[in-house]
Amino acid sequence: MSQSIKADICVIGAGSGGLSVAAGCSQMGAKTVLIEKAKMGGDCLNFGCVPSKAMLAAGKAAQAFRSGEPFGITGSEPDIDHNALYNHVQGVIDAIAPNDSIERFEGLGVEVIQGAARFSGRREVVVGETRISARRFVISTGSSAAVPPIPGIDTIPYYTNETIFSPRAFPKHLIIIGGGPIGCELAQAHTRLGAQVTVLEMFTIMPKDDAELVDVVRQSLLREGVDIREGVGVESIEKTPDGVRVTIKKDDVTSTIDGSDLLIAAGRRPNLDGLDLEAGGIKYARTGIEVDNRLRTSNKKVYAIGDCAGGFQFTHVAGYHAGIFIRNALFRLPAKASYHAVPWVTYTSPELAQVGLIEAEARKKHGDDIRILRWPFHENDRAQAEHQTHGMVKVMVTPKGHILGASIVGPGAGEMIQTWVLAMSNKLKIGTVASMIAPYPTFGEASKRAAGSFYTPSLFSPRTRMIVKFLSIFG
Numbered sequence: 001m002s003q004s005i006k007a008d009i010c011v012i013g014a015g016s017g018g019l020s021v022a023a024g025c026s027q028m029g030a031k032t033v034l035i036e037k038a039k040m041g042g043d044c045l046n047f048g049c050v051p052s053k054a055m056l057a058a059g060k061a062a063q064a065f066r067s068g069e070p071f072g073i074t075g076s077e078p079d080i081d082h083n084a085l086y087n088h089v090q091g092v093i094d095a096i097a098p099n100d101s102i103e104r105f106e107g108l109g110v111e112v113i114q115g116a117a118r119f120s121g122r123r124e125v126v127v128g129e130t131r132i133s134a135r136r137f138v139i140s141t142g143s144s145a146a147v148p149p150i151p152g153i154d155t156i157p158y159y160t161n162e163t164i165f166s167p168r169a170f171p172k173h174l175i176i177i178g179g180g181p182i183g184c185e186l187a188q189a190h191t192r193l194g195a196q197v198t199v200l201e202m203f204t205i206m207p208k209d210d211a212e213l214v215d216v217v218r219q220s221l222l223r224e225g226v227d228i229r230e231g232v233g234v235e236s237i238e239k240t241p242d243g244v245r246v247t248i249k250k251d252d253v254t255s256t257i258d259g260s261d262l263l264i265a266a267g268r269r270p271n272l273d274g275l276d277l278e279a280g281g282i283k284y285a286r287t288g289i290e291v292d293n294r295l296r297t298s299n300k301k302v303y304a305i306g307d308c309a310g311g312f313q314f315t316h317v318a319g320y321h322a323g324i325f326i327r328n329a330l331f332r333l334p335a336k337a338s339y340h341a342v343p344w345v346t347y348t349s350p351e352l353a354q355v356g357l358i359e360a361e362a363r364k365k366h367g368d369d370i371r372i373l374r375w376p377f378h379e380n381d382r383a384q385a386e387h388q389t390h391g392m393v394k395v396m397v398t399p400k401g402h403i404l405g406a407s408i409v410g411p412g413a414g415e416m417i418q419t420w421v422l423a424m425s426n427k428l429k430i431g432t433v434a435s436m437i438a439p440y441p442t443f444g445e446a447s448k449r450a451a452g453s454f455y456t457p458s459l460f461s462p463r464t465r466m467i468v469k470f471l472s473i474f475g
Contacts, residue, residue: 002129005111009035009329010125010134011405012117012275015042017306017318018140026109026125026328033132034105035125038117039196043161043307044274044315045093050186051165054092056347058085059192063130063224063349080194086167102418118448119280122299136301136329139275139282140318142309143268145266146175152237158262161186165274171195171261176244177234179205181346184217186263187226188348198227198257200234200248200275206346210358216391217348237262270308285310292337294328295321341424345414348393353417354404356424364466370404371397373430375450377410382441386411393450395420401430401454412443418445430454 003311009025010268011018014036026032026302039046067080067247076358098104116125124133145160161182168431174190176183179201189195198203201220205228206214216359221228235247235254277283283290283298286311295303303325305320320337343355362370373396378389393412399405406420433451458464 002131005033005130005132007031007111007132007134008136008142009033009136010132011035011140012125012139013042013140013271013306013308014040014100014105014112015142015306015313015318016044017138017322018042018138019105020319021138021305021325022105022110023108024322025330026105028326028330030330031057031111031135032109033111033113035113035115035117037114037133040105041097043144043344045096045100047162047165049315050093050096051089052182052189053083053347055165055189055193056185057190058088062194063192074142082193083167083336085170086165089165090167104296116274118274118276119282120276121279122281123301125280136303137280138325138329139297139302139304139306140306140307141271141320143270143313145264146267146269147264148206148234148266150177150234150237153264154425156239156262160264164263171259173198173243173258173259174261175244175259176263176265177246178267179228179230180208180265180267180309181344183207183263183265184221184346184348186216186265187228188221188224190384191224191226193223196225196259198229198259199245200232200235200257201228201230204230206352208358209346209352210360210394210407213352213392213394213407216350216409217346217352220348220350220390242281248349264329268307268313270310272308281452292338293322294334294336295337296322296328309371309421312339312344314344317454318340321475343417343421345417347414350388350405350410350411352409353413354407355421356403356418357396358405358407359396360392361383362404366398366404367437369399371399373450374399375446375453377443377446379449380441380446382443382445383411385441394444395430397430397448397454403428403430403433405416406447408447410446416444416447419444431459 011022013035013121022032022034062078066075068075091227093116095419105112111126117125117127120126162446173196176199179199183199187199223461232248234413235249238245244262244451266460282302288308289297289304291297291304291309295305297304305321307313324335327333345353374392374394376392377383383389388411394404394407403424408416430451438448
């Protein structure tokens, strides 16, 4: 039987951004409908951030068995129960899932509809026999793994992030196509957990990060046994009796690699299929839905947030977008999204974290009118105590101390970058970080020392020595 629902807010997609919008709007008194055709929690909970970090944590635990020698502890190869490993990954998902469940959101007053939504007009969407009209719509459908058109790809089984965490026989030799953050994280996790891993990358691994810091990650992966092939093109893929064969070409030389399993980690595409965006008067492109700086689409009653809107594809950006939408839709404030202080982290060991401009971007924008501040972890006492001395804090600033960006590669980089996110978000100058009191001994001291190095040339200059000598005359 057909049904019509009138709401204040209709949210399409129950991923991170959509859930934040639905919870906030409903608790603030707006009648809210939430539509989800698959799993509550979206990609992050079920196939992305949560299971990948759970697997990385298992890999880190396994690596600890092998890495005790610097501390006087005899290392050994761990005995890994892969069935228990997959149970661990699923257990972490299950522990978090109630926070994103239908029951919780219905308890918050949200009307949850399970099914695929499509626009039937500028102010209406349809889910099965149900029609929903609303004052404002939010599209938060996320993104999925992009599968490149490689000859033979449609003739073999392969994994993406949506299937790699499912219980199965653990790979003997995992071939990963794509050397971005997802490819590098899963390469290290699977290597540490007992697989042979080969990464194939057309350009260089992690190309959006600072090349100097990426090389620290690259060397760590190589030391642990990951086979990294950069600058290669994948010519074709074929099934073999033992798994898969990938034909690659580099510098006009063709070769093959045989593996047991294949993982595609070659980027993401927005989930827009089936939405009938044309019927809603919503413009979009291959990279996502077109939005203005208030996240409004070409239909001003419809907003798009998170991955489906293009741009930064991070869970925390989707959450940030949710706040921008609520300020616009509920409070009629012309809130605009700003991306100058968006952080991101690759959770390899060591971690690599970034906010603002990397060095190459800073030089392109400001020329040579910048200063690069560095503090290596081998100069950090806590890093020495824990034998984690590979990496550095690297900060790009103007000659007047305005922070343009910060890059960190090393232990806990994802935690340490938050100091720089706060500084850039509030437009603080480098002196604020240099003057903070950092507890000793912590990895975070490296940020303070990097900031303090901004003043080294002037503090220890001949001019300063002359001033000190002059003032000493007065007792």
